[in-house]
Amino acid sequence: MTQMSSHSSSPLEPEDAKVALRAALRKVRLQRSERRIAEHADALRDQVLAIPTVGGASCVSVYASRPHEPGTGPLIQALHEHGVKVMIPLLGDGLQRGWAWYRGAEDLIERAPGRPPEPSGDFLPFETISQADVVVVPALAIDSAGRRLGQGGGWYDRALPLAAEGVPFIALVYDNEVFDAEQSPVPTEAHDIGVHAVVTPSKVMHLPA
Numbered sequence: 001m002t003q004m005s006s007h008s009s010s011p012l013e014p015e016d017a018k019v020a021l022r023a024a025l026r027k028v029r030l031q032r033s034e035r036r037i038a039e040h041a042d043a044l045r046d047q048v049l050a051i052p053t054v055g056g057a058s059c060v061s062v063y064a065s066r067p068h069e070p071g072t073g074p075l076i077q078a079l080h081e082h083g084v085k086v087m088i089p090l091l092g093d094g095l096q097r098g099w100a101w102y103r104g105a106e107d108l109i110e111r112a113p114g115r116p117p118e119p120s121g122d123f124l125p126f127e128t129i130s131q132a133d134v135v136v137v138p139a140l141a142i143d144s145a146g147r148r149l150g151q152g153g154g155w156y157d158r159a160l161p162l163a164a165e166g167v168p169f170i171a172l173v174y175d176n177e178v179f180d181a182e183q184s185p186v187p188t189e190a191h192d193i194g195v196h197a198v199v200t201p202s203k204v205m206h207l208p209a
């Protein structure tokens with residue numbers, strides 16, 4: 001478990017502590033080479049596919065990773081090849097939050113620099129997430145109690161309450177982004193939704209969420 005002294009005894013309000021922690025973790029992410037990112041993405045695919053609920057799923061929601069995020073390309077492609085329906089976040093006209101079905105790697109387009117790649121298919125309403133048997137969520141940090149730090153848009157804190165009862169929320173992070181809940185809890189606010197498992201390139205941890 002990695003400890004980060006910069007936030008373990010932080011006097012900051014959670015909102016400010018989140019901003020500081022995001023900045024520190026993003027900096028580390030930028031240092032990872034393209035080759036390591038690709039290797040990690042393959043490892044993340046293997047770890048996620050070994051989780052029993054994922055093996056039995058017929059519809060999975062997965063974020064389409066940006067260049068320095070834990071990579072989901074190999075995972076999405078493997079699910080697709082196994083006949084699993086894959087639902088990907090899609091920002092609609094007027095910044096409406098929604099989803100679209102994955103139809104193949106060539107169909108994922110980065111519409112603006114820094115924006116997540118998105119499918120070209122029809123915009124599906126935000127409530128479509130209720131069809132997912134598993135939700136794979138992005139995160140910058142997860143602690144051992146299942147607390148999640150996201151990119152700061154509140155997308156998943158709004159989406160996850162719309163998922164079906166009992167569906168597992170699985171976060172993907174790098175090994176240095178898993179924190180001990182006692183020593184270095186991830187800062188949270190009342191609206192934050194926790195996750196049931198965290199997957200890194202080296203392990204799966206089931207969490208008491």
Ligand SMILES: Nc1nc2c(c(=O)[nH]1)N(C=O)[C@@H](CNc1ccc(C(=O)N[C@@H](CCC(=O)O)C(=O)O)cc1)CN2
Binds near residue numbers: 153
């Ligand atoms: N891959 C991925 N998809 C995701 C999320 C995420 O964290 N990761 N989200 C999780 O909530 C939601 C949307 N998150 C977004 C994150 C950034 C920008 C964006 O356009 N960002 C900057 C560029 C910043 C940069 O260069 O890094 C911009 O505004 O131009 C848009 C949506 C849904 N999809």
Ligand SMILES: Nc1ncnc2c1ncn2[C@@H]1O[C@H](COP(=O)(O)OP(=O)(O)OP(=O)(O)O)[C@@H](O)[C@H]1O
Binds near residue numbers: 018149150152153
């Ligand atoms: N359920 C919600 N309803 C309304 N506003 C929300 C909700 N969840 C989060 N927000 C707002 O969204 C903003 C970002 O929240 P937060 O910092 O928790 O995002 P995050 O979980 O890190 O991001 P993401 O889920 O997009 O990765 C905050 O201003 C917060 O008040």
